Amino acid sequence: MLTKREFLKLFTAAGLAIGLPSIVRAQTAATLSLGNAKLHVINDGFMQLPMGFVYGSAPQAERDALLIQNGLALDAVSPPCNVTVLETDEGLIVFDVGGGTNFLSSLGGFFDAFIEAGFDPERVTDVVFTHAHPDHLWGIIDDFDEVIFPEAKMHIARSEFDFWMDKNTISKMNPERQSFAVGAKNRLGELADRFSFFEFGDEILGGIEAVDTSGHTIGHTSFVVHGGDQPTMILGDALTHPIISFEKPNWPTGSDHDMDQGIATRLKLLDRLSHDQMRVIGYHLTNNGVGRVEQSGTAFRFVGS
Structure with missing residues (x-):
């Protein structure tokens, strides 16, 4: 029986071979140079969140x-939801x-776009x-209950893993977010033997530094990918709004634990980012998440690049 990975590869190849006009070969949203490596940003879709939930505590006017x-x-x-892929030799x-x-329903486009852009899931090492x-x-396991990257090792902060696997976590969460805990525990538990755990400050893989950006979750981590003269920080959800996170960083957000x-x-x-002028990729930022942080008076701004 064909796996979803094999089906998508065959379907895409067949469509290109016979020139079906209805098949559009997806491309990465952005590609950045990083020394001898490349960073590709692939969009998974977008989310729709009520303003009252995200910034309900901010002064409304x-x-x-x-x-x-x-x-x-x-x-x-x-x-948007911007997934980053680091390509090396x-x-x-x-x-x-x-x-x-x-x-x-507005999410779930990453893996198909990954395949259609010509990447091989079996080349994913981590x-x-x-x-x-x-x-x-949640995208790590597909509709066929298969791990989308069969050869990959998984990496997550030890504190993040322990939080979601704790039997008491679900009962401590608001009812509307308890499904987050159930889903996390199910997937992390199923993949537990694939995981390698790190602490903040570790070099988790060659040239990839784990940065403590906890708050959004217990073990939320951003990563500086070093290479050449252009290091890039992959922010995750440390900065999520292209205006408010930068101009009003002291406003609380309901999405933070x-x-x-x-x-x-x-x-x-x-x-740090404004001082170092480090390039960033934000999971939920505009411009495919790619840009820099500049100081603007007593606040900051996100400048796409």
Whole structure:
């Protein structure tokens, strides 16, 4: 029986061979040079979150004025989901895997686009997770209950893994988010023997540094990928809104597990990124997530590049 991976590879190849006009070969959303390596950004889809949930604690008049000034909706946030793939001579390293098809109907495009762009799942040596929220983790297992990257080792912060696997975590979460805990525990548990665990500050793979950006989750990690003269930080959800996260980093967000820690992390991270002028890839940022952080008076701004 064909696996989904094998089916997609055969289907794409056959479509290209006979020139079917209905088949469009997907491309990566962005490709960046990193010394002798490349970083590819592939979109998994987008989310639709109520503004009241994400920034319900922010001063409404000020929040609405900021959103209107930037031509953004007042009632909802619709962030993209940007998966990063590091391509080296040794293989492919994937950072997060999207939400798959069992979380939101607007997600789940990453793996098909990965195949259609010409990447081979069996060349993926490692999958690195920033954290275990559904839009980052659930895509690791497909509709056929198969792991999408059969040869890959998995990497996640020890504190993140332990939090989601703790039997008491589900009961401590708000009812509307308990499915996050159930889904995380099921997937992490099924893949437990594939995981390698790291601590903040570790070099988890050659040239990949784990940076403590906890707050969004207990063990949320960003990663600096070193190479050439252009290191890049893969932010995960440390900075999630292209305007508010930068201009108002001290506003709490309902998507953070620990709102106070989330604020402290944003302030520290923005100061570092603006000072170092390090390139970033944000999972939920615009411009395919790619840009830099600049200081703007007493605040900051995200500048796409």
